[in-house]
Amino acid sequence: MNKHLETPIIAIPIGDPAGIGPEITIKTLNEKEIYGVAKPVVIGNEAVLQKALTLSHVDLKIRCINEPAEGRFEYGTIDLIHLDNIETDRFAFGKVSGMCGRAAYEYIKKAIELVQQNKAGSIATPPINKESLKAGKVSYIDHTAMLSAFTGVEDPLTMFEVHSLRIFFLTRHLPLKDAISEMTKERVNDYLNRCSEALKRLGLETRKLAVAGLNPHAGENGLFGTEEMDELTPGIELAKQDGIDAVGPMPADSVFHQAMNGKYDAVLSLYHDQGHIAAKMADFERTVSITNGLPFLRTSVDHGTAFDIAGKGIASSVSMIECVKAAAKYTPFFNKQYLFH
Structure with a gap:
């Protein structure tokens, strides 16, 4: 049996670096159960993730890789595809930033490339910020617009x-x-x-x-x-x-x-x-958004970048955990091309 059938590779762009995306990503990967259902590959900036680890008091190591195939997928280590797009002396959590908006876009673009090249099975996304995207002169207002543009699907479901x-x-x-x-x-x-x-x-x-x-x-x-x-x-x-x-x-x-x-x-x-x-009255934190109608599966948290608490180490990762688990659960049904390529 193809190993992907048991634990699919999930690409996780960290979202807006100035928001809670980096924090909820590392907290999600601090849950051992995630590695029982998925092979997570993070796309982001190493310095930003290291700051999130320090602020959240999470003891994980970062291992930079070039391709998902190089990942070890071991609990305790984050397999990261590092993009050098953050100037650390200008970076700050909790602020609208064109630099961070542009970086978030580049993380998503890379994740899409991975699934389109069958190097990952699906994408699980933390939040991005519309104002930061605009400040970064990104021509897309949100994830859905980006996914639509890069796949040619006009009206994702x-x-x-x-x-x-x-x-x-x-x-x-x-x-x-x-x-x-x-x-x-x-x-x-x-x-x-x-x-x-x-x-x-x-x-x-x-x-x-x-x-x-x-x-x-x-x-x-x-x-x-x-x-x-x-x-x-x-x-x-x-x-x-x-x-x-x-x-x-x-x-x-x-x-x-x-x-x-x-x-x-x-x-x-x-x-x-x-x-x-x-949905949110049923369970606000565990609501997951699933984008269907694309050539691949994308799941997402259903909350924003929460700039008011970003960088404080207090953000809940429950929605992101559910997001990754949903991606892992549905990839074997959804992305047959990835599973059997």
């Missing part, structure tokens, strides 16, 4: 996972009034097909999807709004004709609870906050 709850998003970063205008039957049908395919790539043989309602009580047959009748229900019916096992629209105040208890395999949330609130 975002899924949240927390415990047994999975949530997809019909729309993302849009004002609510604009998001509502995007809730067409054609889009609902397209997304239900894509969501079912995404779950299949993650290894789910049966895939029952529920669509959350927009209005109170999912509109209650037009009593509280007609979007369900005019667009959502017709979109669901179109998906059913394509063979998708989908139901709804279901009242949003109960559908996420029902999915978490096993009634549905995933919920299609209609807009950003609808799904975010459900």
Whole structure:
């Protein structure tokens, strides 16, 4: 059996060096269980990671390598691909910095290259900072924009996972009034097909999807709004004709609870906050974002760079631990090209 089937190589860019990314990365690799499920390769700056180790009182060694194939993947040692892109005399935790924004971009770019070259199975990302990216004259606003540009996938599919709850998003970063205008039957049908395919790539043989309602009580047959009748229900019916096992629209105040208890395999949330609130109320720290629809798997923490606590050694690594574990869990299902190249 290919060794990658047991413990896939996970590329971990450290995120914005001035944020909590370096700290939660080293704290994650200080958990012995990680090495039982994954072979982590960190992409970052050695001096920044050393500062994070000192501030966090974590006793790990750093071993610089050129390629993942050189990694030893031994608990107690961080296998690091070092990029010399930080001027240490200018570096400071907790501050917006063009230098750090540019560095974060370069770490991500390198991680993408590794998976595209089949040198790693998937990517697990700590947070980056939009202001720092802009200050560094990076032309991409976030991870998703970078992933889209480097893979040619125009509209990557975002899924949240927390415990047994999975949530997809019909729309993302849009004002609510604009998001509502995007809730067409054609889009609902397209997304239900894509969501079912995404779950299949993650290894789910049966895939029952529920669509959350927009209005109170999912509109209650037009009593509280007609979007369900005019667009959502017709979109669901179109998906059913394509063979998708989908139901709804279901009242949003109960559908996420029902999915978490096993009634549905995933919920299609209609807009950003609808799904975010459900996931983060279920377990804020353990919510993991999974980017599907790409040629490879990418998982991410669902929190920001937390500049207010960066460099203090107090950041929680729970979300990053879950992020790496999710990448390790799904890579064998998702990235067959990597596993059997």
